[in-house]
Amino acid sequence: xxxxxxxxxxxxxxxxxxxxxxxxxxxxxxxxxxxxxxxxxxxxxxxxxxxxxxxxxxxxxxxxxxxxxxxxxxxxxxxxxxxxxxxxxxxxxxxxxxxxxxxxxxxxxxxxxxxxxxxxxxxxxxxxxxxxxxxxxxxxxxxxxxxxxxxxxxxxxxxxxxxxxxxxxxxxxxxxxxxxxxxxxxxxxxxxxxxxxxxxxxxxxxxxxxxxxxxxxxxxxxxxxxxxxxxxxxxxxxxxxxxxxxxxxxxxxxxxxxxxxxxxxxxxxxxxxxxxxxxxxxxxxxxxxxxxxxxxxxxxxxxxxxxxxxxxxxxxxxxxxxxxxxxxxxx
Amino acid sequence: xxxxxxxxxxxxxxxxxxxxxxxxxxxxxxxxxxxxxxxxxxxxxxxxxxxxxxxxxxxxxxxxxxxxxxxxxxxxxxxxxxxxxxxxxxxxxxxxxxxxxxxxxxxxxxxxxxxxxxxxxxxxxxxxxxxxxxxxxxxxxxxxxxxxxxxxxxxxxxxxxxxxxxxxxxxxxxxxxxxxxxxxxxxxxxxxxxxxxxxxxxxxxxxxxxxxxxxxxxxxxxxxxxxxxxxxxxxxxxxxxxxxxxxxxxxxxxxxxxxxxxxxxxxxxxxxxxxxxxxxxxxxxxxxxxxxxxxxxxxxxxxxxxxxxxxxxxxxxxxxxxxxxxxxxxxxxxxxxxxxxxxxxxxxxxxxxxxxxxxxxxxxxxxxxxxxxxxxxxxxxxx
Numbered sequence: 001x002x003x004x005x006x007x008x009x010x011x012x013x014x015x016x017x018x019x020x021x022x023x024x025x026x027x028x029x030x031x032x033x034x035x036x037x038x039x040x041x042x043x044x045x046x047x048x049x050x051x052x053x054x055x056x057x058x059x060x061x062x063x064x065x066x067x068x069x070x071x072x073x074x075x076x077x078x079x080x081x082x083x084x085x086x087x088x089x090x091x092x093x094x095x096x097x098x099x100x101x102x103x104x105x106x107x108x109x110x111x112x113x114x115x116x117x118x119x120x121x122x123x124x125x126x127x128x129x130x131x132x133x134x135x136x137x138x139x140x141x142x143x144x145x146x147x148x149x150x151x152x153x154x155x156x157x158x159x160x161x162x163x164x165x166x167x168x169x170x171x172x173x174x175x176x177x178x179x180x181x182x183x184x185x186x187x188x189x190x191x192x193x194x195x196x197x198x199x200x201x202x203x204x205x206x207x208x209x210x211x212x213x214x215x216x217x218x219x220x221x222x223x224x225x226x227x228x229x230x231x232x233x234x235x236x237x238x239x240x241x242x243x244x245x246x247x248x249x250x251x252x253x254x255x256x257x258x259x260x261x262x263x264x265x266x267x268x269x270x271x272x273x274x275x276x277x278x279x280x281x282x283x284x285x286x287x288x289x290x291x292x293x294x295x296x297x298x299x300x301x302x303x304x305x306x307x308x309x310x311x312x313x314x315x316x317x318x319x320x321x322x323x324x325x326x327x328x329x330x331x
Numbered sequence: 332x333x334x335x336x337x338x339x340x341x342x343x344x345x346x347x348x349x350x351x352x353x354x355x356x357x358x359x360x361x362x363x364x365x366x367x368x369x370x371x372x373x374x375x376x377x378x379x380x381x382x383x384x385x386x387x388x389x390x391x392x393x394x395x396x397x398x399x400x401x402x403x404x405x406x407x408x409x410x411x412x413x414x415x416x417x418x419x420x421x422x423x424x425x426x427x428x429x430x431x432x433x434x435x436x437x438x439x440x441x442x443x444x445x446x447x448x449x450x451x452x453x454x455x456x457x458x459x460x461x462x463x464x465x466x467x468x469x470x471x472x473x474x475x476x477x478x479x480x481x482x483x484x485x486x487x488x489x490x491x492x493x494x495x496x497x498x499x500x501x502x503x504x505x506x507x508x509x510x511x512x513x514x515x516x517x518x519x520x521x522x523x524x525x526x527x528x529x530x531x532x533x534x535x536x537x538x539x540x541x542x543x544x545x546x547x548x549x550x551x552x553x554x555x556x557x558x559x560x561x562x563x564x565x566x567x568x569x570x571x572x573x574x575x576x577x578x579x580x581x582x583x584x585x586x587x588x589x590x591x592x593x594x595x596x597x598x599x600x601x602x603x604x605x606x607x608x609x610x611x612x613x614x615x616x617x618x619x620x621x622x623x624x625x626x627x628x629x630x631x632x633x634x635x636x637x638x639x640x641x642x643x644x645x646x647x648x649x650x651x652x653x654x655x656x657x658x659x660x661x662x663x664x665x666x667x668x669x670x671x672x673x674x675x676x677x678x679x680x681x682x683x684x685x686x687x688x689x690x691x692x693x694x695x696x697x698x699x700x701x702x703x704x705x706x707x708x709x710x711x712x713x714x
Contacts, residue, residue: 042538188398189627190609192623258541259541261566261605271538276506
């Protein structure tokens with residue numbers, strides 16, 4: 001049985017006097033214990049809202065959430081605030097993009113780690129401090145005992161992100177959601193944090209939902225990848241299959257528009273034309289159609305359904321990219 | 332390439348060759364750190380740029396890469412004298428910019444323009460696109476009557492791929508990619524020779540980044556522009572640059588053509604940087620070996636003695652590294668490195684070893700200085 005089962009998760013933001021906006025539109029995916037699942041997409045595709053909805057962090061007013069989020073058989077969406085508070089930090093951990101704004105600036109790091117331990121594991125303060133030092137050490141913060149007494153501004157960006165991961169992992173949750181955990185960091189620090197996440201997933205058996213816009217990060221980390229566009233999953237596949245043969249024109253376009261370090265130079269990039277603001281609503285057809293090089297007439301009239309194309313792959317497209325022919329062996 | 336390790340004879344001084352557009356010589360930018368309310372004493376300096384030499388040839392794209400806080404943006408601003416350099420000089424097309432003042436400098440600036448990272452904060456929200464573009468033309472007496480200017484604006488817009496109806500619109504009516512196009516059109520308006528682009532695509536979505544990268548390349552072909560592109564994304568820089576300089580803590584550590592730099596990075600930092608960049612291909616990702624650097628970038632207010640990188644370098648040796656600052660020297664033809672041991676590392680005579688992470692002091696000036704809030708410049712350079 002999957003650890004987390006998201007079914008038809010829909011989030012609609014409503015505001016008085018304005019058109020309701022569907023940020024997440026019938027998103028479904030599973031996370032098996034110990035698995036790393038990626039949610040990939042550009043800004044505005046609904047990947048962060050999905051994570052906030054799972055964690056129950058969206059405001060009650062103004063956001064209408066439907067569908068179901070089953071965690072070990074319990075629908076998280078039906079839990080009360082109090083029950084959800086017990087689960088967050090204990091069963092579900094979350095790492096945010098910007099560690100400076102998700103750590104409390106006026107409380108020392110140590111207290112922010114022990115808070116979780118005291119709240120969920122009823123540890124006395126002294127014991128919690130010892131445990132906190134161990135946690136900081138585990139996530140690779142040098143001299144943890146000194147760092148416990150310091151404030152977030154005294155730590156560098158990479159160290160802050162490590163501290164945040166330590167807090168998220170304090171109660172050994174079975175599921176960790178990481179929302180762009182390395183976007184605010186430099187590449188060499190990003191490599192450190194990704195290696196750390198990989199190691200923790202391997203050693204602690206934590207399942208990881210990785211939310212990112214960076215296909216490079218996904219390629220090295222995720223077992224399964226969901227590509228989101230305008231609130232819907234347009235393609236789902238195992239990472240090797242996805243990168244070897246992207247079928248949705250959007251995935252294909254994204255991959256061919258990134259300059260690659262290991263590709264020969266001198267060729268022009270193949271950008272996706274237009275921008276996200278050119279989308280049409282999913283109810284009228286395919287949201288990506290106005291930017292799609294494979295557009296057919298049917299694309300702007302009929303909403304494409306999600307189809308199983310075999311090999312555990314799901315695709316939402318009327319005219320997918322042809323899979324590359326099996327490579328001929330050159331002599 | 333077997334004999335190439337022997338040092339090449341020094342190339343003629345770059346500013347004497349006719350095809351060099353910009354020469355930067357020993358440029359330094361130090362920001363004072365001030366403390367105290369009344370006395371305003373200077374308690375130290377942030378060594379944002381600390382002695383950089385480079386030259387950009389006419390018509391080429393020079394890419395400057397490095398992580399945040401390495402001084403790449405400050406260097407770009409210092410070249411245009413938007414930030415006054417502490418020492419060193421910039422020679423632009425035979426003219427020493429540091430000797431220019433007032434009106435002369437202003438006239439010179441027509442020939443060097445800048446494209447900024449965040450198009451939303453670098454475009455005045457209360458100016459229409461037309462007024463944004465015309466402002467530069469007026470300032471440099473290029474406004475030759477309503478008709479000629481109108482024609483010029485339409486050419487500009489079509490060059491950057493915006494509809495002519497954009498002229499009456501305001502920046503907020505455009506998407507991020509389109510705003511960056513306006514920023515580029517503004518730089519192009521005054522017919523510059525050099526464009527310094529500071530992180531021109533990093534604020535944009537991936538699918539839009541490629542559009543702007545392609546646009547920059549097309550404009551270069553069309554108008555014969557010279558670019559100095561500053562970015563942290565090595566993949567983007569490698570794609571558009573002919574030559575690349577890698578910066579670390581205020582200094583250049585390596586400079587080479589972008590093919591050479593990727594094929595054979597010689598400086599340990601460049602090696603680590605290249606190996607850290609994720610490649611969107613699982614087959615490559617599973618096989619490649621990462622050089623994980625331990626620790627963080629040291630504070631530019633208190634840079635390490637000797638080689639700036641020695642605190643994190645997996646190839647660090649017992650001698651010279653922590654005492655003597657390496658000069659940028661030519662190790663292979665056209666390939667300069669600032670590392671004492673570049674040849675030995677290249678030949679595999681020195682192997683990487685474990686590095687103990689060193690605590691990075693955010694304060695870093697001296698423990699006696701009381702902590703009165705974050706020193707703004709240090710904080711800004713050390714996010």
